[in-house]
Amino acid sequence: MDKVLMKGNEAIAEAAIRAGCRHFFGYPITPQTEISAYMARRMPKIGGTFLQAESEVAAINMVYGAAGAGVRAMTSSSSPGISLKSEGISYIAGADLPCVIVNIVRAGPGLGGIQPAQSDYFQAVKGGGHGDYRMIVVAPSSIQEIVDSTFLAFDLADKYRMPVMLMGDGMLGQMMEPVAFPDTTGVKLPEKEWATTGTKKMRKPNIINSLYIQPDELEALIKNRWKKYIEIEQNEVRFEAEGTEDAEIILVAYGATARIVKAAIKKARENGIKAGLIRPITLWPFPSDVISAAAKKVKAILCVEMSMGQMVEDVRLSAAGACPVHFYGRTGGVVPIPADVYDEIRRYV
Amino acid sequence: MPSKRLNYIAIRFMPHTAAERRIAMTYEILFAGFGGQGILFSGKVAAYAGLMGDMEVSWLPSYGPEMRGGTANCHVIISDSPVGSPIVNNPTDLVAMNLPSFTKFEKTVLTGGNIIADSSLISIKPDRDDINFYPIPATQMASDMEIPKLANMIIFGKLIAVSKFATMETVRKAVEKSVPPSKKELIEVNMKAIEAGYNYIG
Numbered sequence: 169m170d171k172v173l174m175k176g177n178e179a180i181a182e183a184a185i186r187a188g189c190r191h192f193f194g195y196p197i198t199p200q201t202e203i204s205a206y207m208a209r210r211m212p213k214i215g216g217t218f219l220q221a222e223s224e225v226a227a228i229n230m231v232y233g234a235a236g237a238g239v240r241a242m243t244s245s246s247s248p249g250i251s252l253k254s255e256g257i258s259y260i261a262g263a264d265l266p267c268v269i270v271n272i273v274r275a276g277p278g279l280g281g282i283q284p285a286q287s288d289y290f291q292a293v294k295g296g297g298h299g300d301y302r303m304i305v306v307a308p309s310s311i312q313e314i315v316d317s318t319f320l321a322f323d324l325a326d327k328y329r330m331p332v333m334l335m336g337d338g339m340l341g342q343m344m345e346p347v348a349f350p351d352t353t354g355v356k357l358p359e360k361e362w363a364t365t366g367t368k369k370m371r372k373p374n375i376i377n378s379l380y381i382q383p384d385e386l387e388a389l390i391k392n393r394w395k396k397y398i399e400i401e402q403n404e405v406r407f408e409a410e411g412t413e414d415a416e417i418i419l420v421a422y423g424a425t426a427r428i429v430k431a432a433i434k435k436a437r438e439n440g441i442k443a444g445l446i447r448p449i450t451l452w453p454f455p456s457d458v459i460s461a462a463a464k465k466v467k468a469i470l471c472v473e474m475s476m477g478q479m480v481e482d483v484r485l486s487a488a489g490a491c492p493v494h495f496y497g498r499t500g501g502v503v504p505i506p507a508d509v510y511d512e513i514r515r516y517v
Numbered sequence: 518m519p520s521k522r523l524n525y526i527a528i529r530f531m532p533h534t535a536a537e538r539r540i541a542m543t544y545e546i547l548f549a550g551f552g553g554q555g556i557l558f559s560g561k562v563a564a565y566a567g568l569m570g571d572m573e574v575s576w577l578p579s580y581g582p583e584m585r586g587g588t589a590n591c592h593v594i595i596s597d598s599p600v601g602s603p604i605v606n607n608p609t610d611l612v613a614m615n616l617p618s619f620t621k622f623e624k625t626v627l628t629g630g631n632i633i634a635d636s637s638l639i640s641i642k643p644d645r646d647d648i649n650f651y652p653i654p655a656t657q658m659a660s661d662m663e664i665p666k667l668a669n670m671i672i673f674g675k676l677i678a679v680s681k682f683a684t685m686e687t688v689r690k691a692v693e694k695s696v697p698p699s700k701k702e703l704i705e706v707n708m709k710a711i712e713a714g715y716n717y718i719g
Contacts, residue, residue: 173564173576173694199580282580343603344561344576346568431601506602 171346176336177202179311179347180270181210183318184242186352189268190216191241193230195223195249198282199338200272203244224249228256228269235265236376238363240322244270246338247288248279250296257331258297262378264393266325268318270334272341275501283501284338284424289478292333293452300390302397304332304404305451307422311345317449319350324404326358328396335451337474339424339503400453407455408447411437415444417517418462420483421472422448425504429472432509441517451479456486463487468516472509473497492516542572542597544682545605549590549622550614550635555669558695559612560591562673565691566683567595575603588617595682610680612672613639614655631679635672636719651679653717659710667710674714685715
């Protein structure tokens with residue numbers, strides 16, 4: 169198939185449509201507005217629903233409703249908007265409903281800035297909303313991977329009946345790269361027997377709910393849900409490892425930052441420093457095992473993020489003291505440059 | 518003026534072995550000017566030209582406050598190996614379409630690189646002699662040719678002539694891809710502008 173140049177945001181929207189998403193509810197915010205704009209153009213032509221809600225809170229609750237009716241539903245926003253959606257995400261997790269939430273991260277806290285950042289890692293991975301729940305978080309690093317991850321996000325959401333977040337940043341949302349879309353004609357979406365589609369007097373009513381007043385009942389439900397989370401941790405970890413076999417130092421980075429780190433690693437290798445990369449693609453479930461194994465073989469790990477240090481906490485938990493874990497970060501919308509990452513590498517070898 | 522491209526290829530890629538002594542093909546192009554001059558479009562045509570030539574490409578625009586403030590720039594990387602960071606900190610080729618962009622980015626161009634400047638709007642010369650400087654009165658030419666909105670494509674033609682990252686045949690395919698299907702009549706006029714810049718000798 170012919171490759172076309174597409175912005176990350178447009179690629180997400182097109183991939184979602186091809187993955188069978190016909191219900192999109194959004195509210196504009198830089199740097200992800202192209203997702204809404206693309207959906208607004210395309211959905212009416214293919215019999216889908218695009219709705220610009222009155223607020224982010226409304227948009228996520230529309231997703232809640234559509235997901236309950238068994239359709240593939242999506243919303244997208246950027247950091248401050250995701251904070252507003254967090255209540256709804258918790259309800260969706262509590263009601264065991266599948267949906268995809270896109271966060272094209274910008275700098276925070278507060279309204280922050282509109283330039284790229286990764287300072288929403290904690291919010292995405294540790295639960296922005298309340299309660300005992302998990303959300304699968306996929307963090308692609310190129311526009312082609314954005315396309316592949318969008319399909320994956322919908323599939324995982326349906327498979328495990330839970331919200332999945334697709335996390336990028338302003339750079340990935342705005343940049344264009346060549347992409348090819350897989351042929352999805354004839355692909356059938358999974359049946360959803362639990363969906364509230366009307367009984368037609370043929371079956372008992374399905375009920376979607378996140379309110380359980382009896383502690384015993386709620387505990388049993390959450391414990392049962394946790395079995396699913398453990399299964400996901402065992403089966404759905406995704407990462408990229410490069411140059412780790414002979415590495416004396418391993419860098420850990422995700423998303424757009426991993427691309428900058430790759431340029432720094434290339435320079436380090438040219439100068440005789442054996443540097444490698446572990447790039448988590450799923451931020452939850454986190455690739456703890458591969459980092460734990462690597463930590464036992466290297467002089468040091470260096471975690472690089474566009475934040476003051478969030479994923480580094482999970483890297484340290486995984487390394488469990490087997491080697492020092494250093495951190496280099498830029499924040500507030502400042503993107504690290506390869507030369508600075510290279511200087512950091514040289515400090516620790 | 519003799520091309521100094523080989524110099525910066527040597528500086529940037531430092532081939533260690535004979536096997537690595539192929540000529541590394543990486544163009545890191547920075548397009549910069551005012552909003553409304555078609556900076557992002559020129560970058561898109563460049564990226565498509567790379568893609569049509571079977572190269573790896575990336576295109577990164579400035580967005581947000583700097584666009585609203587009137588300046589626009591666009592980072593395009595065209596390479597025979599996968600693109601790492603899409604940010605162009607040190608361009609091999611700078612296309613400057615206004616004075617603020619010229620003074621801001623002139624210093625960042627790699628030794629042996631090219632600066633292509635719209636001399637209708639930029640009357641000064643670079644303050645260094647380790648780069649190739651190509652002034653072209655693109656805005657004046659566009660006005661003379663009665664295609665006032667296509668100064669960006671005239672200067673793009675000069676970029677192609679100088680950097681040679683794509684053939685004119687590939688450029689035509691790139692223009693065909695970049696122009697929306699509803700505006701096919703713009704293909705020929707864009708090509709006319711590109712050819713004018715390509716053939717300009719100054």
